[in-house]
Amino acid sequence: xxxxxxxxxxxxxxxxxxxxxxxxxxxxxxxxxxxxxxxxxxxxxxxxxxxxxxxxxxxxxxxxxxxxxxxxxxxxxxxxxxxxxxxxxxxxxxxxxxxxxxxxxxxxxxxxxxxxxxxxxxxxxxxxxxxxxxxxxxxxxxxxxxxxxxxxxxxxxxxxxxxxxxxxxxxxxxxxxxxxxxxxxxxxxxxxxxxxxxxxxxxxxxxxxxxxxxxxxxxxxxxxxxxxxxxxxxxxxxxxxxxxxxxxxxxxxxxxxxxxxxxxxxxxxxxxxxxxxxxxxxxxxxxxxxxxxxxxxxxxxxxxxxxxxxxxxxxxxxxxxxxxxxxxxxxxxxxxxxxxxxxxxxxxxxxxxxxxxxxxxxxxxxxxxxxxxxxxxxxxxxxxxxxxxxxxxxxxxxxxxxxxxxxxxxxxxxxxxxxxxxxxxxxxxxxxxxxxxxxxxxxxxxxxxxxxxxxxxxxxxxxxxxxxxxxxxxxxxxxxxxxxxxxxxxxxxxxxxxxxxxxxx
Numbered sequence: 360x361x362x363x364x365x366x367x368x369x370x371x372x373x374x375x376x377x378x379x380x381x382x383x384x385x386x387x388x389x390x391x392x393x394x395x396x397x398x399x400x401x402x403x404x405x406x407x408x409x410x411x412x413x414x415x416x417x418x419x420x421x422x423x424x425x426x427x428x429x430x431x432x433x434x435x436x437x438x439x440x441x442x443x444x445x446x447x448x449x450x451x452x453x454x455x456x457x458x459x460x461x462x463x464x465x466x467x468x469x470x471x472x473x474x475x476x477x478x479x480x481x482x483x484x485x486x487x488x489x490x491x492x493x494x495x496x497x498x499x500x501x502x503x504x505x506x507x508x509x510x511x512x513x514x515x516x517x518x519x520x521x522x523x524x525x526x527x528x529x530x531x532x533x534x535x536x537x538x539x540x541x542x543x544x545x546x547x548x549x550x551x552x553x554x555x556x557x558x559x560x561x562x563x564x565x566x567x568x569x570x571x572x573x574x575x576x577x578x579x580x581x582x583x584x585x586x587x588x589x590x591x592x593x594x595x596x597x598x599x600x601x602x603x604x605x606x607x608x609x610x611x612x613x614x615x616x617x618x619x620x621x622x623x624x625x626x627x628x629x630x631x632x633x634x635x636x637x638x639x640x641x642x643x644x645x646x647x648x649x650x651x652x653x654x655x656x657x658x659x660x661x662x663x664x665x666x667x668x669x670x671x672x673x674x675x676x677x678x679x680x681x682x683x684x685x686x687x688x689x690x691x692x693x694x695x696x697x698x699x700x701x702x703x704x705x706x707x708x709x710x711x712x713x714x715x716x717x718x719x720x721x722x723x724x725x726x727x728x729x730x731x732x733x734x735x736x737x738x739x740x741x742x743x744x745x746x747x748x749x750x751x752x753x754x755x756x757x758x759x760x761x762x763x764x765x766x767x768x769x770x771x772x773x774x775x776x777x778x779x780x781x782x783x784x785x786x787x788x789x790x791x792x793x794x795x796x797x798x799x800x801x802x803x804x805x806x807x808x809x810x811x812x813x814x815x816x817x818x819x820x821x822x823x824x825x826x827x828x829x830x831x832x833x834x835x836x837x838x839x840x841x842x843x844x845x846x847x848x849x850x851x852x853x854x855x856x857x858x859x860x861x862x863x864x
Contacts, residue, residue: 399745399849401431401503408614409440409493409526410549410628411586412485412511415518420485420511422493423751425775425811426477429503429848436499440472440483440507440526443492443551444584474501480750480778480811492551492586495526504848506811508750510839514832517545520625520733521830522618523751523839529553529612533631535604536654536691537721537736538564538617540592545620546629547588548604550613552581558611562589565656566599569689581613591617601693603656603719624725625733627839632738635659637715639739641722642706642795643760643825643840644669644699649732650725651696653707655718657686663716669699670706670762670795683712704797706762706823709739726836733837735827740842742821747843749812749826752800758827759812760797763790766820772801772812779807792820814843 412420424440472483472493477500497505507526513519529551538546552558562576573594581587591604606615620626633639635658644651657663663686669676678699686692699705709720721738749759752774761770773785784801803810816822829838 398852400852401429402848402850403499403502405497405502405505406528406553407495407505407507407526408529408551408553409507409509410524410551410616410618411492411588412490412509413513413518413522414488415513415516416488417516418487418490418511418513420490420509421751422472422483422485423480423508423778423809424472424474425480425506425748425750426474426497426501427504427746427748427813427848428478432500432503434500436497436501438474438495438497438501438505440493440495442471443494443586477501478783479776480809482778482809492549493526494551494553494584504746504748504846506748506750506846508841510751510828512830512837517622518620518626520627520835521828521837521839522627523828523841524616524628524630525841527614527616529614531608531612533606533615534635534656534719535617535629535631536656536719537629537723538591538602538604538619539600540595540602541598541600543622546591547618548591548606549586549588549616549618550579550581550606551586552583552611552613554611555583556611557582558613559609560613561607561609562594563605564591564595565603565605565689565691567601567691571595571599601654601691603654603691619736621734623730623732625835625837627735629721629736630738630842632719632721633741633844635717635719637711637717639709639718639720640706640762640764640823641720641737641739642762642823642842643737643827644705644707644722644724645726645827645838646700646702646704646797648700648724648726649698649728651699652693652723653684653696653720654691654693654723655684655686655720656691657688657716657718659717660688661716662686662688663718664712665709665718666712668708670708670764670793671703672794672796675708675793686718704760704795706760706795708764724840726838731834731836733835735838735840737825737840738842740823741844742823743814743816743843744845745815746848747814747824747846749841749843751828752810752812752826753828754806756829757800758797759800760795760825760827761788761790761814762795762823763792763820764823765792767792768819768822769817770822771815771817772798774801774803775811775813777803777806777808777810781806781810787817790822
C-alpha cells in the first residue's frame, strides 16, 4: 500500500470520527465504475453562541432550544447553553475556575438551557441588563440541526420593541450591510469567543464613498469564553447612515451579530448576510411593511449591477423606479423601496444584469406609522438544502414565508410538540416558481408553550425561508424576522471504496 493510499484512509477515518461511522469496503478491481454518492451522516458536535441580549433594565429575554429528530444518531449525547465567562481580578474566567453557572447568591441570574430530548423545545428566561452572552455545545443526538432562538421584549425606552436572533456558530468572517452610525442609531457589534484561547478580530466599515479610515477597529481582543460589544460610532469620526460592517478574525474564531437600536423606531438584531454571491434572495418581507430599505455592498474590485425584483404571491414584480441597483466596488449603496409589498407576502430577489459580481445585502424593514413604528432586518440568506428550523413559535404571531425564486418547489413543514406539551403536526405545500407564500402553519394539537417549525424541501427548485414573530404592545407592531438557512445537520462522508479503487487503476 503506497503513501497516498495510507493518507486517504487516515483522512476518511478522521472525518468519520467527527461525523459518525463510515464503513470501508474492498475496492472493486473489475474495471467497472464504482462511483457512489457520498454518504450523508449526522454531525456529532455543534457549537452555538448567543449575544448578550440588551443593556435595558426592562429587557425580558426568552431562549428556546430545539433539535429535530434525526435518523442515524445514537442514543447518547447532551447539549448545554451556559453564560459566557467574565474575567475576574486574577484574569481568570468563570470557565477557568470551573464555575459554569452562577448560583444566584450575588443576585445576578445567568440563563442556562439544558435540552432534554430531540423533537421537543426547551425554554429559559433572563431579565434586565445583566444577562450575559451564552456559549453552547451539543453532542451526539442533540447536535444535528440544533437551533437556539434568543427573543427579547423591551416595553419602553431605547431599543423598545421585539428583538430576535438565531444564535450562530463561530466562524472567521462576517458581513453586515445595513448598520449605521447616524445620530439616531446606536449600533453595537457583538463578538463572542467560545474557545479556551483569546481571539483577535478586526472590524472594517464601508460607507457610500468606500472604506472609512479607523485604527480603533483593528486587533480587538476577545478573551476566552467571553463576549465584547463594540460601539460602531466610536470607530469613525463622522456619522454614516448606511454602513457595511466587515468582521474578520486574525486568530481563533467568534460568533458575530450587530444590535441596531433607533431612538424612535425601536431596534432589532442584524444578522450576517450570506457569503458574497452574484445572485441573492432576501425572504419574508412583512406584507404590511410601510418602508423597506435595501442596503448592498460589492466587496471585490468590480462594480455590480443588479436587477431588483419582488417575488409576490402571483409572481415576480419589478418595483417602479427601482428596477436596477448599481453598486460601486468597495462602496455601500442603498435604495428606499417604500411599501413595496403593498399588503401581500413578498421576498426580494437580486440578480446580475450582466456578468455576475459577488455582493452582500440586507433589508431594513419598518412597520407602523408615526410614533408607533418598529424596525427589523432581513439579511440575504442561503437556500434550505435539507432542513431548516425556526424555534420560539407561539400560538399567535408566527408567520412563515417560503419563496421559490426559480422552479416550483414542494416543501414539508412540521410543527413540533410544544415545550409544555402537545403533539407534532405536518403539512406539505407547493410553492410556484417566482412566488412567495405566507403559508398556513400546521398547529400542534394540545399545544402548551412554544414550538419549533422545521422546513424540509421535498422536490423542485431551491427554497428560501424566513419566520416573522410579532407581538403588539401599546399600539406598537413589535416584530422580528429570522431567515432560515440550511441547518447543516449532516455532512458528506466520501465512500472509501470509490477513492481506493481510483488509486489502484
